[in-house]
Every structure is written in structure tokens, then in C-alpha cells.
Amino acid sequence: MTAVTAELIFDAYVALVSGDRRQAVKYWAEDLRFLVPGRHAQAGWREGLDDLLAFRRALDEASGGSFTADPVTSMINDDHSMDVVRVHAVRAGAPAGSTSPYDVLDGRSMQVFRWSEGRVVEGYAGWFGDGAINYEQWWSPIGPDGTRRDI
Amino acid sequence: MTAVTAELIFDAYVALVSGDRRQAVKYWAEDLRFLVPGRHAQAGWREGLDDLLAFRRALDEASGGSFTADPVTSMINDDHSMDVVRVHAVRAGAPAGSTSPYDVLDGRSMQVFRWSEGRVVEGYAGWFGDGAINYEQWWSPIGPDGTRRDI
Amino acid sequence: MTAVTAELIFDAYVALVSGDRRQAVKYWAEDLRFLVPGRHAQAGWREGLDDLLAFRRALDEASGGSFTADPVTSMINDDHSMDVVRVHAVRAGAPAGSTSPYDVLDGRSMQVFRWSEGRVVEGYAGWFGDGAINYEQWWSPIGPDGTRRDI
Amino acid sequence: MTAVTAELIFDAYVALVSGDRRQAVKYWAEDLRFLVPGRHAQAGWREGLDDLLAFRRALDEASGGSFTADPVTSMINDDHSMDVVRVHAVRAGAPAGSTSPYDVLDGRSMQVFRWSEGRVVEGYAGWFGDGAINYEQWWSPIGPDGTRRDI
Numbered sequence: 061m062t063a064v065t066a067e068l069i070f071d072a073y074v075a076l077v078s079g080d081r082r083q084a085v086k087y088w089a090e091d092l093r094f095l096v097p098g099r100h101a102q103a104g105w106r107e108g109l110d111d112l113l114a115f116r117r118a119l120d121e122a123s124g125g126s127f128t129a130d131p132v133t134s135m136i137n138d139d140h141s142m143d144v145v146r147v148h149a150v151r152a153g154a155p156a157g158s159t160s161p162y163d164v165l166d167g168r169s170m171q172v173f174r175w176s177e178g179r180v181v182e183g184y185a186g187w188f189g190d191g192a193i194n195y196e197q198w199w200s201p202i203g204p205d206g207t208r209r210d211i
Numbered sequence: 212m213t214a215v216t217a218e219l220i221f222d223a224y225v226a227l228v229s230g231d232r233r234q235a236v237k238y239w240a241e242d243l244r245f246l247v248p249g250r251h252a253q254a255g256w257r258e259g260l261d262d263l264l265a266f267r268r269a270l271d272e273a274s275g276g277s278f279t280a281d282p283v284t285s286m287i288n289d290d291h292s293m294d295v296v297r298v299h300a301v302r303a304g305a306p307a308g309s310t311s312p313y314d315v316l317d318g319r320s321m322q323v324f325r326w327s328e329g330r331v332v333e334g335y336a337g338w339f340g341d342g343a344i345n346y347e348q349w350w351s352p353i354g355p356d357g358t359r360r361d362i
Numbered sequence: 363m364t365a366v367t368a369e370l371i372f373d374a375y376v377a378l379v380s381g382d383r384r385q386a387v388k389y390w391a392e393d394l395r396f397l398v399p400g401r402h403a404q405a406g407w408r409e410g411l412d413d414l415l416a417f418r419r420a421l422d423e424a425s426g427g428s429f430t431a432d433p434v435t436s437m438i439n440d441d442h443s444m445d446v447v448r449v450h451a452v453r454a455g456a457p458a459g460s461t462s463p464y465d466v467l468d469g470r471s472m473q474v475f476r477w478s479e480g481r482v483v484e485g486y487a488g489w490f491g492d493g494a495i496n497y498e499q500w501w502s503p504i505g506p507d508g509t510r511r512d513i
Numbered sequence: 514m515t516a517v518t519a520e521l522i523f524d525a526y527v528a529l530v531s532g533d534r535r536q537a538v539k540y541w542a543e544d545l546r547f548l549v550p551g552r553h554a555q556a557g558w559r560e561g562l563d564d565l566l567a568f569r570r571a572l573d574e575a576s577g578g579s580f581t582a583d584p585v586t587s588m589i590n591d592d593h594s595m596d597v598v599r600v601h602a603v604r605a606g607a608p609a610g611s612t613s614p615y616d617v618l619d620g621r622s623m624q625v626f627r628w629s630e631g632r633v634v635e636g637y638a639g640w641f642g643d644g645a646i647n648y649e650q651w652w653s654p655i656g657p658d659g660t661r662r663d664i
Contacts, residue, residue: 099351104359135588192645200250208255286437343494401653406661502552
């Protein structure tokens with residue numbers, strides 16, 4: 061049995077964020093499931109590694125690469141890991157200095173992963189406080205004035 | 212100046228719902244704007260007649276043709292009209308008998324249109340009570356258990 | 363039968379906003395019902411004139427008297443009236459210059475009233491665009507950082 | 514330094530749920546902060562042990578004692594603990610068999626606590642999937658038809 065360690069988790073994140081499928085499959089099971097929180101266009105159960113990678117690409121595109129997640133605390137038990145992070149991201153194309161929740165995502169969230177034989181097989185994420193609504197607005201097809209945006 | 216009458220409004224709805232562009236353009240201006248309420252995938256300002264027709268097609272597809280709007284009351288002034296309607300629609304593919312708000316849309320809404328020379332040039336819609344959240348859930352990519360659905 | 367006129371509607375609003383029960387009862391039926399949109403602390407069916415007046419007092423208190431509603435268009439038929447208004451209100455105690463939706467309410471809404479013998483017997487209100495969520499946040503017990511506020 | 518153990522966490526929950534302040538203060542710091550998710554009447558930062566106990570009483574009252582939280586997984590590190598639980602609760606007074614999200618709360622949530630010297634000093638909670646909206650509806654003053662309820 062492969063132990064879940066901080067190093068393994070870190071490497072898994074790096075592989076996923078790289079978008080390189082050959083790296084990602086070392087840490088993420090082909091048939092994993094990941095529950096993206098909310099009910100926006102990217103929300104719900106993402107089924108399989110390709111669908112998870114598609115979600116990550118959508119996140120990169122919508123944020124213009126601005127998405128950051130600063131660690132707050134992490135925990136591990138036999139087969140689960142959990143990270144609390146401070147998230148910040150600005151929608152690609154947002155007016156400079158916008159403070160609208162449709163443009164700026166800022167909040168504390170957590171992700172939980174279940175591991176088997178060194179790979180993530182299931183995961184789910186959520187928001188603390190009232191962050192869930194910010195996530196809905198940030199992902200929505202509309203900007204602050206109701207105009208539909210391209211991404 | 213073409214007066215806004217109940218007959219004109221009725222004919223405009225029929226032409227729009229038919230999806231026949233040649234009929235629709237008799238009542239709906241080429242450069243109209245219509246504000247679909249909420250922040251779901253179809254929400255925001257739909258710009259121009261083709262975009263409005265695209266919204267109607269999306270509604271037909273998502274509801275499998277089940278969308279109904281029963282009139283409650285209507286009003287007209289010099290250049291505006293308003294309809295309060297009772298809306299009911301079931302998502303295509305929903306399990307029979309589902310009562311989930313992700314499957315069943317049911318509420319009272321209103322639409323306001325501004326008219327010029329016998330055609331609608333601007334419109335916006337909204338929900339009474341707590342209907343706005345039902346509309347978000349009904350349009351969302353997820354069913355009651357978070358599974359992403361095709362339409 | 364008392365006709366519903368623009369003057370009658372105007373007088374009814376003035377009487378309600380005054381908070382003077384003796385004036386209000388001239389235009390608002392004792393057993394009226396009014397559906398406040400959303401699911402916040404003031405939302406739902408307000409039953410009877412006293413409950414409607416209580417809602418108006420809550421609005422005055424939460425907004426510190428800053429609530430304004432500028433007319434966009436109005437319509438009347440035999441027994442209904444409708445007003446589209448542009449609403450703006452700032453929560454009492456909000457930091458000067460705040461742009462947070464938890465502090466600033468700004469959007470287009472509508473109210474529909476049913477009249478009988480010169481008095482409102484039923485009413486309901488709603489928001490256009492994505493205004494419903496702003497109303498939820500504005501009425502909520504929390505400010506932008508999640509701190510609970512007094513009013 | 515008091516180690517954070519599964520037994521300590523269990524005892525802390527039992528003491529809190531008992532509502533007995535003398536028991537609770539053994540595990541929960543007088544000046545703790547706890548962030549209740551969402552924007553409903555009980556949401557936001559609850560400041561101090563008495564405010565946390567007030568939240569628990571509100572939960573007991575609204576659920577008529579029906580609130581349950583079944584453990585899914587738990588984790589501990591040096592100064593934090595985390596629990597993922599399956600929550601189920603029915604609003605007091607709900608019609609038997611109701612499936613409405615305004616009556617029935619059902620979802621997966623997590624709580625994170627930060628500990629110091631054997632007591633919780635900070636905590637925050639959140640929902641997975643689209644559970645945040647169910648929590649808003651469940652806590653709201655309205656039932657499925659918009660009628661305001663007593664609790």
C-alpha cells in the first residue's frame with residue numbers, strides 16, 4: 061500500500077495543474093470522480109481523468125491563468141487528504157480594478173480526496189462562509205451588468 | 212404609430228414560439244435586446260433577434276417541449292406591455308414524477324416589453340416569490356444528485 | 363366601482379411609505395397579502411396590513427432611510443397595476459464607498475398589485491436580471507466579510 | 514500541549530450538543546469564532562461560546578431535534594481537525610413526507626476546527642456539491658409555497 065504523504069499530494073497537484081495527461085495519470089485514477097461545487101456551467105460530478113482535465117482547462121481559460129490557491133492547513137488520514145486554501149482569481153477580460161463578484165473570486169475553500177494505491181479515486185470541494193455564491197457568479201456567463209461574456 | 216394591442220402581443224408570442232424567423236421578424240426588431248433573468252448558462256442580455264431565437268430553441272430543447280405559460284394578467288401602456296404568467300416545465304430526461312427543483316420549474320413570472328413601430332425593441336423578465344432560484348437549478352447542468360446531464 | 367388610476371396608485375404609495383396606518387388603510391385592504399421576493403429574513407407572504415407595515419419599517423431601518431425607487435414605466439388594467447422601478451439602497455452602517463452587494467442594493471424590479479374597491483388586496487414583487495441575489499445579500503445578517511451586523 | 518485526538522474531538526461534540534455550558538467550556542474557548550456558512554438568519558461569524566451555543570439552540574429548534582450528522586471521514590494534524598459528515602434534518606412542522614428543500618436538509622458537509630491547549634479557538638463549515646443552496650432554503654423563514662413559518 062502506498063502511503064498518502066504531503067509530498068505525494070503536492071506532486072499530484074503539480075501534475076494536474078500542468079495539464080500533462082501522462083504526468084496526471086500517475087496520481088489521478090482513470091476512473092476517478094470529482095464533485096465541482098455549485099450549479100454553474102462547470103459544476104457537478106466530473107467523471108474520469110479526462111473530464112477532470114477538461115475542468116482544469118476551463119478554469120485556466122476563465123481565469124486567464126490568474127487562479128491561485130494559498131495553503132491554510134492540510135490533513136491526512138489512512139486513505140483521505142484534505143486541504144484548506146485561500147483562493148483568488150480574476151475573470152479573463154474583467155475591467156482592471158473591478159471589485160464585482162462576477163469578476164473576482166476570493167474566498168476560503170477546501171478539497172477532500174480519497175486515495176487508493178497512490179492515486180486519487182474520488183474528490184469533492186466546497187466553500188466556507190458565503191463563498192458558494194461568489195463561485196456561481198464568477199463562473200456565470202454574465203458580467204456585473206448582465207452582458208454575456210465570451211469565456 | 213402602431214398601437215400596442217392585446218392582439219398584437221398575442222401574434223408576437225405565436226411568431227416567436229413558432230421559431231420561424233420570417234414570422235418573428237414581423238414583431239421582433241432585428242436589434243432588440245432581451246434580458247433573461249439569473250446567472251445560468253442562458254442568462255443575461257440576449258442581443259438581436261437571432262440570439263433571442265437561440266434562447267427559445269435552448270428552452271424548447273431543455274424542456275423537451277413541455278414549457279407552458281398560463282396567463283394571469285396583462286397590461287399595456289403607450290409603448291410597453293407586461294404579462295404575468297404561471298410557468299411550468301419539466302427537464303427533458305427527468306425521472307417520471309420527480310419533484311426536484313432541478314427537474315421541475317414551477318412559478319409565477321413576468322415579462323415586460325418595450326415596443327416601437329409595432330415591434331418589440333427591448334424586454335426583460337423576472338420571477339415572483341423565490342422563483343429565481345428554481346430557474347437557476349432548472350437550467351443548471353446538474354440533476355438533483357449532482358450528475359451532469361446532456362442538455 | 364373605483365377605477366384604478368395613476369393618481370390613486372401614487373396616493374397609495376405615499377400613504378404606505380408614510381408609515382401612518384390611518385392613511386395606509388385608505389388604500390391597502392386590512393386583509394391584503396403581499397409576497398416579498400426571495401428567502402431572506404423579510405421574504406415571503408406578508409399577511410395583512412400590519413405585516414406589510416412591519417416590512418416597510420424593516421426596510422426603512424435596514425436602509426437607514428436611503429431606499430429609493432425611480433419609476434421606469436407603469437401600467438394599469440381593470441383591476442391590476444404594475445410598476446417597473448430602479449431601486450437603490452445602502453445598508454445602514456455600511457462603510458462609505460462600499461461597492462459590495464451585501465451593502466449596496468441596485469437593480470430594476472417590478473411590483474404588481476391587484477385592486478378591489480379602490481384598495482390593494484394582493485401584491486407581489488420581483489427582480490429583473492440577476493437582481494434577486496443582490497436582494498438576498500443586502501437583507502442578509504452578514505456584511506461582506508461574514509461579520510454579523512446589528513440590523 | 515494537549516494533543517488533538519479523536520477522543521477529544523468526540524467529547525467536544527458531545528459537550529456542545531448537550532447545550533450544557535459548563536461541559537462545553539471544557540472544549541470550546543470562551544472567545545472562539547465559528548463561521549456558519551451562507552447568508553441566512555443564522556449565518557456568519559458567531560463570536561464567543563455563548564453565540565455558538567445560541568446557534569446550536571436555533572438548530573435544535575428549527576429541526577425539532579431531527580438534525581443528524583453521520584461521519585464520513587475525519588482528519589487531524591498538529592492544531593486542526595476536520596470532519597466530513599452526511600447531514601440530514603427536517604424542519605419542525607414540515608408536512609410528513611415533504612421532499613422540498615425548504616423542509617428537508619440533506620447533503621455532505623465539512624467542519625474544520627483549530628485547537629489551542631485542548632480547546633477549539635476557531636472553526637468554519639461548508640457544503641459539498643450544491644448543498645449551500647439547500648442550507649439557505651432550509652433556514653429561510655418561508656416554506657415551499659412562500660408562507661412564512663413560525664420558527
